[in-house]
Structure formats: structure tokens, C-alpha cells
Amino acid sequence: MKDRLARAEIVRLDGQVAGLEYGTIWVKTEGSQYGVTKGLLRSFRFQVNGTSVVLYSPESAIPFYRKVELPLANGDDVCLAIASxxxxxxxxxxGLRHAADPHVYIAFAAGSLEFQPDRQMYYLPRLPRFWGKSRWRQASRFGIAAAMAFCVFRYLAHGERGEDGLSTYVVMNSIVALALAAYLLTIVYGSLRWRLNLPTPRQRNLLAVLHVLEVSDTGKICAV
Structure with missing residues (x-):
């Protein structure tokens, strides 16, 4: 099955919503199998032209994404970007476009499902984890955590002998600084690739979604 899923493409599906069912699912919001941080996703299961589909969007506690009311009801005419x-x-x-709504809804937060290997979601095409301002909010939180670490290391080094204290302080802060720099470089690298039209694999998947939904203005994207 994983080979079949790994060859999946992003394709278009048009039609009316039928048999809409709403539910929720708890997901881990960090990659470690020992992580305890969880968030709640909404699931919208329905059919379009006899094809069964599922759309996931945030309910609560999904980092950097908030709950968005989707324009979705039985009988609605929609255009979808789905896995083949x-x-x-x-x-x-x-992705979802509604005939009566100018926005295009992209399911970025569904990336939380990547941490559920029993569902094999991670074999399907994946989108970038973050979009727009959420990327920089993530970077700012990481920066705040680094600043707190600098303060803690300074406190721990206080009272030690001059050379030993300075050495411990410098070494620990250097580790945090390198981690922060590597993290920020990753974000900047992705942003530059997008702006220079040299997309990463995940960004190419996003471009495929936009192409399928015939979206030329990224300002219309509503991240869910």
C-alpha cells in the first residue's frame, strides 16, 4: 500500500457535497513518540460525485493555526484538490474552493497527521508545515525560548570560578545559538526557494494544489 500511496498525485474533484459527517480526532503536535502535547483536529467526511473524501482542519491546540469556519454544507458546489x-x-x-467564497482553504494543519503512522498518512504528498505569518510566529517562539535558555545558563554560571563559569556559559550559549541559527536558516531557506521559484518538494505539492484549484493570487489562501 505504501508504494501506491507514495505515487499519489494531487488531482481535481468538482461537484456537490453529499453525506457530510463531522467528527474530531486527537493528534500529537510534536514528532517524538514520547511527546505529550496534543491538539484536536476536526474531520469533515463527505462525498462528491460518488467519491469519498476527508478534510481535516484545526479545532484547538494545533500550533500556529486557529479554528476556521469552513463554508461546507450538504448540497454546496465545491472544487477540491485531493490525493489521487x-x-x-x-x-x-x-484544498477547498467554494463557489460563494472568494477564499481558497488549504489544509496545512493536516500535517499533524504525519505523526500517526498507523494511518500511513505520511506516504501521501505533504504540504509545507507552515504558511505566511505562522512561519514567523514559530520563529519568534523559538527565539523567546533561546533567550530564556541564555538567562538560565547565565544564572547557573553565576557564582562559579571565573574561568569555569565563563567556559560553561559560553559553551552552553553557543549550543543554543547554533540551534537557533540552524532553525532560522531552515525557515529563510524555504522562504527564498519559494520567492525565487525554486520550490522544495513540499512547496511543489502546494503549487500543485493551487494549480488544480486555479488560484493565481496567494493572498486568497486561508490556512486551515
Missing amino acids: EALDGQHLVY
Whole structure:
């Protein structure tokens, strides 16, 4: 199955919403199997032209994304960007356009499902983890954590002998500074690739979603 899912493409599906069912699912919001941080995703399961699909969007505690009310009801005319291959009989929805709404809804927060290997979601095409301002909010939180670490290391080094204290302080702060620099470089690298039209694999998947939904103005994107 994983080979079939790994060859999946992002394709278009047009039609009316039927059999809409709403539910929720708890997901880990960090990659470690020992992580305890969890968030709640909403699941919208429905059919369009006889094809079963599922759309995930944030409910609460999903980092950097907030709950958005989706324009979705039975009988609505929609245009979807979905995975060409189904998992458990349902195709994952990457993007949604509603005939009566100027926005395009992109399911970035569904990336939280990557930490659920039993569902094999991570074999399907993946989108960037963050979009727009959420990327820089993430960077600012990381910077605040680094500043707090600098203060803690300064406190721990206080009272030690001059050479030993300075050495401990410098070494620990250097480690944090390198981690922060590497993290920021990753964000800047992704931003430059996007702006220079040299997309990363995940950014190419996003471009495929926009192409399928015929979106030329990224200002219309609503990240969910």
C-alpha cells in the first residue's frame, strides 16, 4: 500500500457535497513518540460525485493555526484538490474552493497527521508545515525560548570560578545559538526557494494544489 500511496498525485474533484459527517480526532503536535502535547483536529467526511473524501482542519491546540469556519454544507458546489489515491476508502483533501467564497482553504494543519503512522498518512504528498505569518510566529517562539535558555545558563554560571563559569556559559550559549541559527536558516531557506521559484518538494505539492484549484493570487489562501 505504501508504494501506491507514495505515487499519489494531487488531482481535481468538482461537484456537490453529499453525506457530510463531522467528527474530531486527537493528534500529537510534536514528532517524538514520547511527546505529550496534543491538539484536536476536526474531520469533515463527505462525498462528491460518488467519491469519498476527508478534510481535516484545526479545532484547538494545533500550533500556529486557529479554528476556521469552513463554508461546507450538504448540497454546496465545491472544487477540491485531493490525493489521487485513497486511504481506508477516503481521499485526503488538500484544498477547498467554494463557489460563494472568494477564499481558497488549504489544509496545512493536516500535517499533524504525519505523526500517526498507523494511518500511513505520511506516504501521501505533504504540504509545507507552515504558511505566511505562522512561519514567523514559530520563529519568534523559538527565539523567546533561546533567550530564556541564555538567562538560565547565565544564572547557573553565576557564582562559579571565573574561568569555569565563563567556559560553561559560553559553551552552553553557543549550543543554543547554533540551534537557533540552524532553525532560522531552515525557515529563510524555504522562504527564498519559494520567492525565487525554486520550490522544495513540499512547496511543489502546494503549487500543485493551487494549480488544480486555479488560484493565481496567494493572498486568497486561508490556512486551515
